[in-house]
Amino acid sequence: MLRGAILGVGHVAVHGHLPSWRARDDVSIVAAADARAERRAPFAEAFPEAHWYATAEELLARESLDFVDICTPPASHAALCRAGLERSLHVLCEKPLVLAPEELRGLPGLAVEKERTLFTVHNWKHAPMLVKLSELLRSGTIGEVRRVRWETLRDRPASAVGAAGNWRVDPAQSGGGILIDHGWHALYAISQWIPAAPRTVAARLETRKHREWPIEDTADLFLVYPAASAEIFLTWADEQRANRVELWGTGGVLRVEGGCLVHSDAQGAESLGQWSLPSLADGSHHPDWFGGVIAEFLAEIAEPRTRGRNLAEASLCANVLALAKESSRRGGEPLGIERVVSGGRR
Numbered sequence: 001m002l003r004g005a006i007l008g009v010g011h012v013a014v015h016g017h018l019p020s021w022r023a024r025d026d027v028s029i030v031a032a033a034d035a036r037a038e039r040r041a042p043f044a045e046a047f048p049e050a051h052w053y054a055t056a057e058e059l060l061a062r063e064s065l066d067f068v069d070i071c072t073p074p075a076s077h078a079a080l081c082r083a084g085l086e087r088s089l090h091v092l093c094e095k096p097l098v099l100a101p102e103e104l105r106g107l108p109g110l111a112v113e114k115e116r117t118l119f120t121v122h123n124w125k126h127a128p129m130l131v132k133l134s135e136l137l138r139s140g141t142i143g144e145v146r147r148v149r150w151e152t153l154r155d156r157p158a159s160a161v162g163a164a165g166n167w168r169v170d171p172a173q174s175g176g177g178i179l180i181d182h183g184w185h186a187l188y189a190i191s192q193w194i195p196a197a198p199r200t201v202a203a204r205l206e207t208r209k210h211r212e213w214p215i216e217d218t219a220d221l222f223l224v225y226p227a228a229s230a231e232i233f234l235t236w237a238d239e240q241r242a243n244r245v246e247l248w249g250t251g252g253v254l255r256v257e258g259g260c261l262v263h264s265d266a267q268g269a270e271s272l273g274q275w276s277l278p279s280l281a282d283g284s285h286h287p288d289w290f291g292g293v294i295a296e297f298l299a300e301i302a303e304p305r306t307r308g309r310n311l312a313e314a315s316l317c318a319n320v321l322a323l324a325k326e327s328s329r330r331g332g333e334p335l336g337i338e339r340v341v342s343g344g345r346r
Helices: 011-022 037-046 056-062 074-086 107-114 128-138 178-193 287-302 309-329
Strands: 002-007 027-033 051-053 067-070 090-093 118-120 145-153 200-206 218-224 229-235 242-249 252-257 260-264 271-276
Touching (some): 002 011, 002 056, 011 067, 011 287, 027 037, 037 051, 051 056, 067 074, 074 090, 074 107, 090 287, 107 118, 118 287, 118 309, 128 178, 145 178, 178 309, 200 309, 218 309, 287 309
Parallel strands (some): 002 027, 002 067, 067 090, 090 118, 145 229
Antiparallel strands (some): 200 218, 218 229
């Protein structure tokens, strides 16, 4: 029985993480930490016997643990990951793992030194729609992927717990706007379908609607790979809540629109298959998707030889997003991936 603790008890912890942890009989959540006393009640409802702390530091000093699950705002992730690894704990951390490649530097080496897993919550990989899409790709349904188009449309950022405001629109806590919040999801999803690092990244960030916040609400990225390309469009300034994904391959096309996945011929004219699955835009916290994350995390703990795959995805996300920010500052200039420090190699 592995003993774990939750650091940060906001919406994503209560509605996304706790239900999945409760469903397992091989893990015990024995403690949580959050400076907001009012967050104790929803945690205690799920784990009434667990201990409560006002700070992560106190929890880590007093509890005997195997792992921590970090659900705090992104600006605290790097320090908490380091604190957990230094205490020889396995670390599961909400995305983004870090806000910049420089924050990742040293963490992979520390995980190796301590023989522990450092793992990021890449929950969209476990959405039924994307699971089916990936299965079709692996079976060769459309041949080799040559182009990906990803769209995330929202009319506002997701909400957060607390009277002090939404951390997602505070760059000191979030590290930016929709680029890092939803761009991270898009990048690790696409990395399953185009198994290579992009050669160049071009991006434009802008504020189209929510000018009351000092962040971008819209991001447009174009990634060039050795044998493919990817377009990523993200916005909090739309009139609807939707996700669209299109993949063009050497032998066909796969399209996700709402709750429908369609396979068509290479010209996109004739439908060759269709599946109805839950839409990617349904809900916000996805406890069912998080169950798959837990399974992957525990598998890396159990089998050290598999450690590092998820961390490589996170390193790629951090590097590409840093490059996208720099590209936007330069007016959308395409920049080579070698321009950023690869934190995963340090």
